């Protein structure tokens with residue numbers, strides 16, 4: 149067995165910190181008592197899985213890593229076109245349009261510089277899975293195709309057979325514990341579960357289905373925790389990090405932003421390239437053919453007057469929410485949220501922008517993407533590696549995970565946006 153420090157990270161996609169209860173998540177409830185748990189943990193903006201995955205991988209906000217949400221408008225030579233960052237070909241499209249994938253190194257790349265290996269297993273969209281390591285520095289296992297160093301395709305029928313939802317998460321977890329952790333012992337191993345996100349998008353938050361999905365994710369975390377304990381009975385060698393990427397709000401209303409802009413004379417027509425709306429659940433980002441023209445300012449003013457918008461960030465204001473100001477994306481909005489209870493007693497509603505790519509009906513179900521209080525409530529617990537158990541009140545973010553992992557591995561991390569989290573309770 150290796151005697152080197154290692155990091156194991158499990159992400160339960162979309163699990164809101166306040167939905168970890170003894171009834172639905174008995175293991176996580178118990179783990180919270182014997183880990184360092186970060187009670188003021190926040191996502192990034194947009195609080196979408198793909199932007200979050202890139203922030204966990206790089207320790208940087210979207211302003212620096214460049215993956216600006218679940219959808220982005222790219223100009224591959226024929227004007228701005230809306231693309232899903234979850235699609236299997238998005239990584240190559242982004243490289244074609246901008247000359248690169250992520251603009252800053254990932255954990256996997258930093259490990260390779262030191263001759264160490266990262267393994268990532270994900271049962272979420274290809275975008276979220278691949279943006280853990282888009283340029284092939286370590287190993288990525290994903291249903292849409294697995295890759296080794298140099299983006300060498302791996303023959304991987306086990307990953308190809310995975311479906312989103314609990315059975316897929318459980319099969320992936322079993323393989324992660326056995327083959328990845330026990331046999332291969334990488335320096336960093338990341339397991340990204342599809343639940344409770346997958347169910348939360350198609351069932352009401354707090355419904356029996358959603359609660360079963362939380363319980364299933366809890367069961368998967370328990371399997372990994374038991375494996376970590378077997379590999380490191382002393383609890384100092386392996387840093388065990390469990391968290392989520394964001395929470396969810398219940399969708400109350402769907403806004404057709406394209407139609408509103410066309411009606412207001414601010415967009416030429418459906419599919420036009422002058423301004424392209426990238427829907428990101430309870431947020432939207434807007435891309436402009438002429439970023440320095442007057443249209444971004446006019447549209448920001450229009451949006452500021454809409455009662456379904458709670459925040460407009462244009463140009464210089466983008467930096468304040470962790471977004472870049474030097475790209476065609478010149479306006480971002482977060483939609484209005486309120487704290488009503490849904491029929492299952494789960495707090496928080498938000499409006500979403502109609503998604504022209506997915507075209508799914510979300511009303512009454514969970515969504516995320518914006519700065520609402522519940523979607524910005526992921527959880528984070530850290531065990532081992534010298535972390536003293538107990539609640540931490542300090543404000544933390546997804547970007548703090550990578551530097552915390554690198555500190556444990558004695559690898560430099562000073563150039564990240566995030567900072568390593570305190571081992572001691574303040």
Ligand SMILES: [Zn+2]
Nearest residue numbers: 161162197393
């Ligand atoms: Zn997510």
